[in-house]
Amino acid sequence: MKEIKIPELAESITEGTIAEWLVKKGDRIEKGDPVVELETDKVNVEVNADNAGVLTEIICEEGTDVEVGDVIAKVDENGESGGEASDEKEEAPKEEAKEEPAKEEKKEEKQTQQQDTSEDTNKHDVIATPAARKRARELGIDLSKIQPRDPLGRIRPEDVDSASKGGNEPKESKPAKKEEPKKSEKTEFEKPVERMKMSRRRQTIAKRLVEVQHEAAMLTTFNEVDMTAIMKLRSERKEKFVQKHDVKLGFMSFFTKAVIGALKEFPLLNAEIQDNELVLKKFYDIGIAVSTEDGLVVPVVRDADKLDFAGVEKEIGNLGKKAQNKELQLNDLQGGSFTITNGGTFGSMLSTPILNAPQVGILGMHNIQKRAMVMPDDSIEVRPMMYLALSYDHRIVDGKDAVQFLVRIKQLLEDPYDLLLEG
Structure with a gap:
């Protein structure tokens, strides 16, 4: 099983939003085929497949915010288009032999997806420059633990460096900030309104x-x-x-x-x-x-x-x-x-x-x-x-x-x- 990851796009672009899947689950793809369109803050770019096979799983649906290195889908190199993986046709003993590892793999995948979802939620609640996000990944630092010095609340690379040296206190008021917008969304307007998610480019x-x-x-x-x-x-x-x-x-x-x-x-x-x-x-x-x-x-x-x-x-x-x-x-x-x-x-x-x-x-x-x-x-x-x-x-x-x-x-x-x- 191979993974489709968000590749390095450009020095100034480290994240984007899944705009459109160009293939669907079960489709046969070849190496180099465009599989997904990614919306960045500058232009839309296509992500190509690194391996040939059948698309067995889409991890990140359209509208999901992703960063460089994130796994967005999985490809079975031995799979057949329109059906299940090729190991279906193998004998029962072989299937039984693979059953336990498969269960463990699915369990691990589920735990990983839950962890990634939690991490993504934290990452994208934080306002940070692309350079700061990249620096945080390099140093293994959680952006949600960093207190920005910018009056607008935007985390910059120097904030990450300071946090890596223990010179930055964790944010304490973040949970309260999360709740306030939700309350205002429900009570701010008495008359009908329409809410539309801003595109990454507009943001x-x-x-x-x-x-x-x-x-x-x-x-x-x-x-x-x-x-x-x-x-x-x-x-x-x-x-x-x-x-x-x-x-x-x-x-x-x-x-x-x-x-x-x-x-x-x-x-x-x-x-x-x-x-x-x-x-x-x-x-x-x-x-x-x-x-x-x-x-x-x-x-x-x-x-x-x-x-x-x-x-x-x-x-x-x-x-x-x-x-x-x-x-x-x-x-x-x-x-x-x-x-x-x-x-x-x-x-x-x-x-x-x-x-x-x-x-x-x-x-x-x-x-x-x-x-x-x-x-x-x-x-x-x-x-x-x-x-x-x-x-x-x-x-x-x-x-x-x-x-x-x-x-x-x-x-x-x-x-x-x-x-x-x-x-």
């Missing part, structure tokens, strides 16, 4: 957004850009552009190129904090926020500075399709240096985007609306205007640099001919 998004607001000194500065020149240029070039590159000339390539130009002049917006060091990134991997049914994801356009306008448009289009079809891979989402988000596609006029940590800058685009503008000669003209919002981490970026960065983006967008020619 992660919620936690990360709160963490960013507590850890970063986030501030937002605003400006507006006259889109007249870009819209005129797109109108003039759109047909030739499609004929030559087989892709439409959209707004995102202009904004991506403008951001890259501004980042080269203000490199602190392309940095991040690691311990007591500033890491200035010498590459331009631009994240483009995409809204999906499961929540917001930010696939990354790699080396966007080396792509021309057509290359940027094609890459954004490909990543957008992969996001909508749930085909994004982990490497599509990791390592971005700056993010662009476009709330204007949903009609937003103005917003304050939240940083995509550990990045220190995010540009928010908004709806284009015609407004009466006073021109340099004091005449009044109707122009297509867009509000821009730049959120930044004040720990690294001073207000002066942030304002000038956004002004530079505005200048590049309002004179896009040079931007298009320079690429």
Whole structure:
């Protein structure tokens, strides 16, 4: 009997939720076949079988939270699909000889499953970073015994290390905390409500957004850009552009190129904090926020500075399709240096985007609306205007640099001919 375990997925992913079983009990599977879809905080991944055989037992049903190394199913290498294990056809004496070990094995499995269930309940009641969970497994420490120093109650690797040295007292108030939500769930609403379990990705998004607001000194500065020149240029070039590159000339390539130009002049917006060091990134991997049914994801356009306008448009289009079809891979989402988000596609006029940590800058685009503008000669003209919002981490970026960065983006967008020619 072989086990199907949750494999190592990526350095930053140590847990997930069983989203869907792709096979059912009694099915014949071959080595390498995808057997289950696992939902992680970033993307959905498929777990493949390490051995051929018949799936005899599913230990973790859909919706179960699991961690790397957890046993989720069992495979009989000698079994036959649609039936019981092959030892049914053997003679009675052989069956009797195996009967006692089989009973013992089932007893042990039952005890192990009960123990695992108890441990899983404790593990998943605890709020801890993936790195902390990994460290706790390495040291053999029960997370439920650790008192976090984080005011939000989130256990971090340093809390685990402290507990391993005896410097961390067990939590005493945890049982009381468990009961309080249950009471409030029954009495909080007098009128009908519907309760829905949050997906792992939505839970992660919620936690990360709160963490960013507590850890970063986030501030937002605003400006507006006259889109007249870009819209005129797109109108003039759109047909030739499609004929030559087989892709439409959209707004995102202009904004991506403008951001890259501004980042080269203000490199602190392309940095991040690691311990007591500033890491200035010498590459331009631009994240483009995409809204999906499961929540917001930010696939990354790699080396966007080396792509021309057509290359940027094609890459954004490909990543957008992969996001909508749930085909994004982990490497599509990791390592971005700056993010662009476009709330204007949903009609937003103005917003304050939240940083995509550990990045220190995010540009928010908004709806284009015609407004009466006073021109340099004091005449009044109707122009297509867009509000821009730049959120930044004040720990690294001073207000002066942030304002000038956004002004530079505005200048590049309002004179896009040079931007298009320079690429």
